[in-house]
Amino acid sequence: MEDRKVLLSVKDLIVKFHVRGRVLTAIRGVSLDIYENESIAIVGESGSGKSVFTKTFAGMLDSNGFIDNGKIIFSDEELSDTVVKLNDNAKKVIAENKKKLDEYSRLEFGADTYKAILELESEKRRRADLSKEEAEAYEKELLELKHERTNTFNLKQTYDPSKEKDKIKEAGKKISELDTKIKAFEKEHEQKVKERANSLAHDTAYNQEFDRKMAELKAKHAKEVSEAISAETEARNEILAKEVYLSVGRFGFRKRMKQNNALLDALKEAMKLGVDLSDEEQRNAVFDKVTFRVKYLDENSERLHGICILNLANIRDGRDWSQIRGTKIATVFQDPMTSLNPIITIGKQITSVIMKHQDCTENEARLRALDLMDKVGIPNPEARFDDYPFQYSGGMRQRIVIAIALSCQPKILICDEPTTALDVTIQAQILKLLKDLQKEFNYTIVFITHDLGVVANIADRVAVLYAGQIVEVGTVEEVFYDPRHPYTWALLSSLPQLAERNTTLYSITGTPPSLYNSIVGDAFAPRNPYCMKIDTLEEPPMFKVTDTHYAKTWLLHPDAPKVEKPEGIQNIHEKLVKAFNI
Template sequence: MTKRNIILSVDNLVIKFQLRGKVLTAIRGASLDLYEGESLAIVGESGSGKSVFTKSFMGLLDKNGWIDSGSIIYGGNDLAKYNRERDWLNIRGKEIAMIFQEPMTSLNPLKSIGKQVKESIQLHQNLKGKAAKEEAIKILRDVGIDNPEKRYNQYPHEFSGGMRQRVVIAIAVGCKPNILICDEPTTALDVTIQAQILDLLKTLKKKYSLTTIYITHDLGVVANVADRVAVMYGGDIIEIGKSEEIFYNPKHPYTWALLSSLPQLGKKGEALYSIKGTPPNLFHDIKGDPFAPRNPKALKIDFIKKPPYFHVSPTHKVKSWLLDPRAPKVKPPKSLKLLRYKIGDDLDEK
């Protein structure tokens, strides 16, 4: 395997929140290495911890949340130890930028879109006046906005949803970050526009030498954009590997369940597969494998002891006792064999 540089390394991260007099543990010992130049997708159900995990890289946790333990190493510094806003100003935007899922919550309705892109350029690229405006127009053109000289002076309400998302992307790119986090960037858009935005992000990644993280529950998006996939459940990364390893050779029962829920595997006249039960209550201590109560193939040890990572390959590891040599052999659902035929083109075209 070609040696790659680790641009960001998270080790045993624990994040907690104070809610209604109780403590909720949102991230439970998650670890992750992010490699320079890659596209990583973090997938999982709502509430699995995807957004909280990545917001901690930028110091964007809500005021009632804190990093309880663990480390986030970036540029030789431990971001988990940052507790002053001025420390984060050197990271947020300039080094790590984020695109949120609803552009209207990210844009100021009282400012022209050109001024908003120009602001990020002035703040992070050290350009002023005419030079900053010219750079803003260039970036607006790069994100696919026609006639950017004219559109520069227009306001967010004059743009469609897809065009507003392009403006938000332009603001993020204008910061010239090393890492770009895309938090459900296509959720609020129709299918045709989704495809355009994903193609745009892939183009910008190459042009601006970005390392990208996609946060999503849409596995169709993952197949189209990701080099690697990290599967989150109950505040931890329970499986991580190359896209083809996760889609074609998944090993954790939760990953099996997620993939089985893909609409592409549905059969006409039959109900789509759904995962039974509900995610764990994060106010409580979780013993063993957090997915065990929802896993019909759970072993006794799954309810008692948290599994370590088992390595399937040098690039693929899984937290599941089913990978222990002493465990019974349990095969994945037969329906997953269809994945190669259903989404193979997306994986091949990436």
């Protein structure tokens, strides 16, 4: 893969959801590079995080979901290339930005002292409040009480008022008791915090010593930040001022100035803390707090030119997503009937997408739509153009959904189990269609599935997900013929196509772990027949098998006992060829 361009680079991604007053961690530290023009399959059981993972870089997370950590860097030259006009107003704003940054740069001389001031203040707050351990214990117990109350309330709603009055009464009594207990617990906590703060307020010796240290640090800081900045720093600030303007240039005037000021504030705080703004990664991180950074490249008398660092994990403006979703990253969903509007004609649904994302007339959009319908295998597209979705079969509807997804020639096509609702014959046709069109349109396929037969026919690489983590990744040949993770062994062993006569079909025992709780050790350990003690204590790292093959299991540690993969998946090449017609 070294000679292929990385199109999408996901690093340390964590995705969480607010669910009924609790936080569920659906994606736990996923890192994955996706290359141009490849087909990569994301496989795993239901609930493993396959769809959530791809929704993060399509901007389609549910409203209660959020990216808690990580980066999703999208490398698209056309979208990244940024030009803004260098008119009189722009020059004025850049000059003002430069003046402010020069003033803020003095704060870099006092960064160490400023951090010492913050630490001194933090230490005082810690003395006035509960310890971290006490606070965590309180939050945990309070959450458990509230969770118990919610469960009791939900259970009460299931009782039949005509037959289970006693149970309803008992549940109501328990809810009242829990409400009283929660209030008493919160009041006790509040009283404890007040006592701790009151104790500190009357600690004269400590407060006098604190005031003395703080006065010394502030005097030292004031002296340090009075120094003049160097010519080198001024040159850096000039580039920074231009990058700030480049980064907000796509917004309207009011929002542009608001974002401009927010970036200046973020840079000021970074300078206070001594962040190395000459380091690309650190500079990107500062900009990411407000919007993605546009790196300055060059300029002339009429325009500034830069290239933006597209971190999809940090997009906050819906209009930014409108330039990516559909045009650069498109999705084909599982059920074509829910993807199409039943009261709008097929042709209108395709042309509306083309006209929204491309600068063309309705007549031009119609011609492009007819061409796409022909390419996805719709017979006599002119006659079928004005038909409604109910007049198409399931396979033909899915072909239309693919046509809509490809109408703007995206770089990435996410296929979220697009063949699940179709019969086997149509499945094969759709898979072949996706691969054939890939050669023409040069898109990358990200295929979500739990069907390893589909994987064998469409993918170049496979990433196996379990409990929100990638546990194995490699080429199709490596994952199918030389799997290394026990979970991958279990998935392959579960294939009904590989079962033999008079044998019991293999199934994975147990259930995936609850993602509400923090997971200690290997998430697959409770279901792993090869589980070792270390699996229950420490999370395994990602071990390298080859340059393209990695697996997250302690079995690959040099000191681990040698374990052979299950007999049922040894020498499975011939079985796979026969079963899936590879």
